[in-house]
Amino acid sequence: MEPDRFKTLISEEGLKSTRQRAEILDIFLNSTGHRNLAEIHARVARMNPKIGYTTVYRTLKLLTRLGLAAERKFADGETRYEPTHKGTHHDHLICLGCGKIVEFEDDGLESLQNRIARGHGFRIFHHRMELYGYCSPCVRKKTPLRRKG
Amino acid sequence: MEPDRFKTLISEEGLKSTRQRAEILDIFLNSTGHRNLAEIHARVARMNPKIGYTTVYRTLKLLTRLGLAAERKFADGETRYEPTHKGTHHDHLICLGCGKIVEFEDDGLESLQNRIARGHGFRIFHHRMELYGYCSPCVRKKTPLRRKG
DNA sequence: CCCTTTTTGAAATTGAATTTCAATTTCATT
DNA sequence: AATGAAATTGAAATTCAATTTCAAAAAGGG
Ligand SMILES: [Mn+2]
Ligand SMILES: [Mn+2]
Ligand SMILES: [Zn+2]
Ligand SMILES: [Zn+2]
Numbered sequence: 001m002e003p004d005r006f007k008t009l010i011s012e013e014g015l016k017s018t019r020q021r022a023e024i025l026d027i028f029l030n031s032t033g034h035r036n037l038a039e040i041h042a043r044v045a046r047m048n049p050k051i052g053y054t055t056v057y058r059t060l061k062l063l064t065r066l067g068l069a070a071e072r073k074f075a076d077g078e079t080r081y082e083p084t085h086k087g088t089h090h091d092h093l094i095c096l097g098c099g100k101i102v103e104f105e106d107d108g109l110e111s112l113q114n115r116i117a118r119g120h121g122f123r124i125f126h127h128r129m130e131l132y133g134y135c136s137p138c139v140r141k142k143t144p145l146r147r148k149g
Numbered sequence: 150m151e152p153d154r155f156k157t158l159i160s161e162e163g164l165k166s167t168r169q170r171a172e173i174l175d176i177f178l179n180s181t182g183h184r185n186l187a188e189i190h191a192r193v194a195r196m197n198p199k200i201g202y203t204t205v206y207r208t209l210k211l212l213t214r215l216g217l218a219a220e221r222k223f224a225d226g227e228t229r230y231e232p233t234h235k236g237t238h239h240d241h242l243i244c245l246g247c248g249k250i251v252e253f254e255d256d257g258l259e260s261l262q263n264r265i266a267r268g269h270g271f272r273i274f275h276h277r278m279e280l281y282g283y284c285s286p287c288v289r290k291k292t293p294l295r296r297k298g
Numbered sequence: 299c300c301c302t303t304t305t306t307g308a309a310a311t312t313g314a315a316t317t318t319c320a321a322t323t324t325c326a327t328t
Numbered sequence: 329a330a331t332g333a334a335a336t337t338g339a340a341a342t343t344c345a346a347t348t349t350c351a352a353a354a355a356g357g358g
Contacts, residue, residue: 016304016355037345052307057346075277077222078345093271102269109261116258117280120251122242124282128224131266133273165324165335186314201338206315227314305354310347317342324335 001029001068001085009066020051024059025068033082034072034101040081074130091129097138150178150217150234158215169200173208174217182231183221183250189230223279240278246287 006025007017027044035043041056060081063069072080074094091109093102109129117124134142155174156166176193184192190205209230212218221229223243240258242251258278266273283291 011356014304018305018355020306050307054307054309054347055305058305073222073224073226075222077226093266093269095271096274102271104265104269106261106265109258109265112255112258112261113280116253116255117242117282120242120253121285122244122251122280122282123288124280125245126282127278127280129276129278131262131271131273131276133266133271133275136270139272160325163335167324167336169337199338203316203338203340204336207336300358302357303355306352308350310349312345312347314345315343318340320338322335322337324333326331326333328329328331 001025013066015062020048020055021059021062023048023051024056025063028060028063028069028081029083029085034074034080035082036078036080075132091131093131093133093135095135095138096132097134097142100135102135150174162215164211169197169204170208170211172197172200173205174212177209177212177218177230178232178234183223183229184231185227185229224281240280242280242282242284244284244287245281246283246291249284251284 003022003026006022010017010021024040024044027047028040031040031043037053037057037060040060041051041053044051044056060069060071064071064081068084069081070084072082072092074080074092086103088105089110090103090105093104095101113127113129114124152171152175155171159166159170173189173193176196177189180189180192186202186206186209189209190200190202193200193205209218209220213220213230217233218230219233221231221241223229223241235252237254238259239252239254242253244250262276262278263273
């Protein structure tokens with residue numbers, strides 16, 4: 001996102017455009033997703049050690065409100081953030097071995113969820129769906145299946 | 150679960166059978182699911198005010214290890230427990246209006262999840278799937294659609 | 299530049315989850 | 329029934345992320 005578009009977005013909300021917010025957004029958007037606050041703050045602080053943890057916290061909340069960030073809570077319970085610039089909704093495959101997170105999108109899954117909800121008289125607004133298991137490298141590491149000889 | 154079967158189960162684990170554990174199990178199994186610790190402890194304390202929060206905490210952890218309880222963390226982040234005596238795996242529909250939780254099971258969903266995981270080279274061990282929306286009474290309350298006249 | 303409002307950041311607070319530890323209880327063994 | 333080692337209990341302490349507080353600093357409209 002260009003700095004100017006962010007300034008506009010910010011001021012449309014009646015908020016002020018600050019150096020801190022711009023820096024945090026920049027760093028956040030240019031890093032890989034699913035990071036917790038401590039990680040994001042560490043990265044921000046490497047660039048500008050004056051920026052406090054609280055400001056990073058508040059800015060990530062703000063970005064979430066603006067739709068630029070998405071808050072995630074996987075099984076470990078920690079709050080993580082990911083940029084939404086990829087735009088579309090997606091769910092997650094999470095490796096219990098190495099922690100790798102793979103994103104996926106499946107229309108069949110989405111429509112099945114809606115069908116199930118409708119079957120129970122629910123009108124769904126969002127869902128949460130995470131698949132926990134082992135990625136193929138980790139499966140290979142764990143189960144040496146059978147060796148030659 | 151009969152007290153004797155619990156005693157056996159407990160001692161098979163090399164643990165001791167105590168009055169507290171029996172009481173907590175009894176109360177836990179005879180109440181509706183998805184309760185947080187404070188709620189479970191409150192109910193236990195009503196029966197026996199001598200039993201401490203910590204013991205309830207540890208006992209629920211124990212029951213989870215024994216497979217008699219399942220730990221759940223829905224979107225509010227609080228840890229909740231439900232008895233597993235219904236046995237089978239299920240997922241949840243959660244009403245954002247009234248908090249009602251509806252359980253469902255859908256083989257098609259389960260197999261689709263496995264298919265998706267396999268497609269990404271993952272071997273899945275468990276998953277988490279919650280659908281958030283409004284139940285029909287809450288939908289009716291929120292959107293008075295159209296009135297006669 | 300001025301003034302009001304917002305923002306910042308260090309420190310304090312909150313609250314659930316977990317650990318500590320001395321006192322108590324269990325239970326296998328006499 | 330008494331003994332004693334090992335497990336359990338429960339109040340209090342600790343942990344730790346999340347959130348709030350508040351005085352000082354910065355933004356930005358006029
Ligand atoms: Mn993602
Ligand atoms: Mn359930
Ligand atoms: Zn892996
Ligand atoms: Zn409802």
